[in-house]
Amino acid sequence: MTIETSRQHGHGQDHSGRDAGPERDKPVGGTTHAGLQAWVDEVAALTTPDEVVWVTGSQQEWTRLTDKLVAAGTFTRLDPEKKPNSFHAASDPTDVARVEDRTYICSVDERDAGPTNNWMAPEEMKEIMRGLYAGCMTGRTMYVVPFVMGHLNAEHPMFGVEITDSEYVVVSMRVMARTGVSVLRRIEELDADYVPALHSLGAPLQPGQADVPWPCNETKYIVQFPEQRMIWSYGSGYGGNALLGKKCYALRIASVMARDEGWLAEHMLILKLTSPEQQTYYVAAAFPSACGKTNLAMLAPTIPGWTVETLGDDIAWMRFGEDGRLYAVNPEFGFFGVAPGTNEHTNPNAMRTINLGNSVFTNVALTDDGDVWWEGLENTPAHATSWKGEDWTPDSGELSAHANSRYCTPIEQCPILADEYHDPQGVPISAIFFGGRRRDTVPLVTESRDWVHGTFMGATLSSETTAAATGQVGVVRRDPMAMLPFIGYDAADYFQHWIDLGKDADATKLPRIFYVNWFRRDDDGDFLWPGFGENARVLKWAIERMEGKAAAVETPIGHVPTPEALDTTGLEMTPEQVEAALAVDPEEWKQEIPQIEEWFARFEGNLPTQLQVELDGLKARLGLL
Ligand SMILES: Nc1nc2c(ncn2[C@@H]2O[C@H](COP(=O)(O)OP(=O)(O)OP(=O)(O)O)[C@@H](O)[C@H]2O)c(=O)[nH]1
Ligand SMILES: O=C([O-])CC(=O)C(=O)O
Numbered sequence: 001m002t003i004e005t006s007r008q009h010g011h012g013q014d015h016s017g018r019d020a021g022p023e024r025d026k027p028v029g030g031t032t033h034a035g036l037q038a039w040v041d042e043v044a045a046l047t048t049p050d051e052v053v054w055v056t057g058s059q060q061e062w063t064r065l066t067d068k069l070v071a072a073g074t075f076t077r078l079d080p081e082k083k084p085n086s087f088h089a090a091s092d093p094t095d096v097a098r099v100e101d102r103t104y105i106c107s108v109d110e111r112d113a114g115p116t117n118n119w120m121a122p123e124e125m126k127e128i129m130r131g132l133y134a135g136c137m138t139g140r141t142m143y144v145v146p147f148v149m150g151h152l153n154a155e156h157p158m159f160g161v162e163i164t165d166s167e168y169v170v171v172s173m174r175v176m177a178r179t180g181v182s183v184l185r186r187i188e189e190l191d192a193d194y195v196p197a198l199h200s201l202g203a204p205l206q207p208g209q210a211d212v213p214w215p216c217n218e219t220k221y222i223v224q225f226p227e228q229r230m231i232w233s234y235g236s237g238y239g240g241n242a243l244l245g246k247k248c249y250a251l252r253i254a255s256v257m258a259r260d261e262g263w264l265a266e267h268m269l270i271l272k273l274t275s276p277e278q279q280t281y282y283v284a285a286a287f288p289s290a291c292g293k294t295n296l297a298m299l300a301p302t303i304p305g306w307t308v309e310t311l312g313d314d315i316a317w318m319r320f321g322e323d324g325r326l327y328a329v330n331p332e333f334g335f336f337g338v339a340p341g342t343n344e345h346t347n348p349n350a351m352r353t354i355n356l357g358n359s360v361f362t363n364v365a366l367t368d369d370g371d372v373w374w375e376g377l378e379n380t381p382a383h384a385t386s387w388k389g390e391d392w393t394p395d396s397g398e399l400s401a402h403a404n405s406r407y408c409t410p411i412e413q414c415p416i417l418a419d420e421y422h423d424p425q426g427v428p429i430s431a432i433f434f435g436g437r438r439r440d441t442v443p444l445v446t447e448s449r450d451w452v453h454g455t456f457m458g459a460t461l462s463s464e465t466t467a468a469a470t471g472q473v474g475v476v477r478r479d480p481m482a483m484l485p486f487i488g489y490d491a492a493d494y495f496q497h498w499i500d501l502g503k504d505a506d507a508t509k510l511p512r513i514f515y516v517n518w519f520r521r522d523d524d525g526d527f528l529w530p531g532f533g534e535n536a537r538v539l540k541w542a543i544e545r546m547e548g549k550a551a552a553v554e555t556p557i558g559h560v561p562t563p564e565a566l567d568t569t570g571l572e573m574t575p576e577q578v579e580a581a582l583a584v585d586p587e588e589w590k591q592e593i594p595q596i597e598e599w600f601a602r603f604e605g606n607l608p609t610q611l612q613v614e615l616d617g618l619k620a621r622l623g624l625l
């Protein structure tokens, strides 16, 4: 099966990214968009590639590039009987995740980057990076990838152009975003603005020098220039560092656009929930990286009569519609999902998506029969090649797949993709869930009292760090709205923006805000809540709250289900375990307060007063004031 024939949800115009046909494969020599042509020429003059190629997005181009990656040893083709048109890649062992300490927001004023971002003056950064970029594509091909985040036929299409010297990036971008010549033509027709996104591996090849399977550079910079709406990335070929439409554009740059224009660019999945009474609800949820967005987005509910369909698993752009409701669109075209832990039980829909093929697997294990494997997947092989290229057996005592290994797969292959995915208007959101990974303190689900309280929950969200970013794993940190690494400006201003949007809206039409934690543990260190498909029970309670049907207890932190109100029918949990999952322990929360105060203190005078008022209220309810 090819990437085209897998499209079960054809909707005419919106297939810019993965068009077939010989027309699409005609070489593109350049563009009539003068500004874009000038930028491409300027970058080529600086980086001195052997060749400049404008990416068409055709199937033939995909085949040429994947063949080239196989020949270079970057890709191993998987057995087409198992995963058609799919490839395994292993990165350099030092290039496996986002690099937050190398990520910068280079706003003109340091104040605008805020206390949570790395900052450098734009001119200073540009001087450093021009030095790095000089000659950096020697011996390589420079690809120009026109792309659009969201729909090509949106009212205001959100264009970008990524320049890259990595074939792996070109191929992955074609899965993750709508790319190619139809996007370029639209940019030309509209004489449109676009986000210039420059990426280099920083690995020039001198004449006669042999290439390596995963070129990259020890020096890495992931840089956003928010006022210029521009991205410069250097030294990494991996995920969010290199596929610049994703975190760099759709979150960091878009969050700045959203601040300026009155909307929200959020690190959220979007799903459609249908009740046994055939009521439909659209829900968005923000969890930090590797904390369950993709899994919840494709949830297979365990409770009878409820169905979930997917709209997005990582990013939501939300704007108020004329009816006063908040509408969400997923700007992406694929899933870049965490592989470990994904299996037929935890995420059957992800398994069905990737089994259709047309996918790239990075840093998972390669089996001897040409398939991929990772920890948590069924059918443990007796022998495999680990992501490091070493022999692996179940007794190796090492992970076969890196903890942040990923599958990159077309969203249209998802068997439960909602039809509304194709609607540029998006879907009206009824509820927003914030969640983190906490072994203690935070109950399974808490309902906020109102928008500002919900904003406080989001602003004080905490989670244990994961392998999705380099650095120590398992450390509790505040991760506001799961956006800590992705807010493109001062986080205090971002909180104010949330509050302001709520203030200006019709309160009866605002989404209700909930706070969840699937990761609470018992004294033995085991998860209290079974999670995955069972999370539908929590969604059900939230919906019934909104319908005024479900009971809750008022606690110092918000409304928590009574054990009876949570549907636990058929669940293998003792009443004590359910209670422990829902418990609000004032002593634990008292210990949380100094951490929240320390977090808020970082914003000095800029913290919105409403959030301080919320904190004081929480302290008073805990008997601390
Ligand atoms: N215990 C438990 N683990 C979960 C649950 N949902 C997801 N996980 C695990 O959490 C890890 C990350 O889950 P994902 O759904 O890929 O997380 P994500 O938020 O999409 O991560 P990014 O793609 O990095 O943004 C995987 O190992 C999952 O198996 C849950 O409900 N309970
Ligand atoms: O951006 C990446 O490399 C992967 C990802 O989705 C995340 O870290 O949230």
Ligand SMILES: [Mn+2]
Binding pocket: 290, 293, 294, 313, 314, 336, 337, 338
């Ligand atoms: Mn994900």
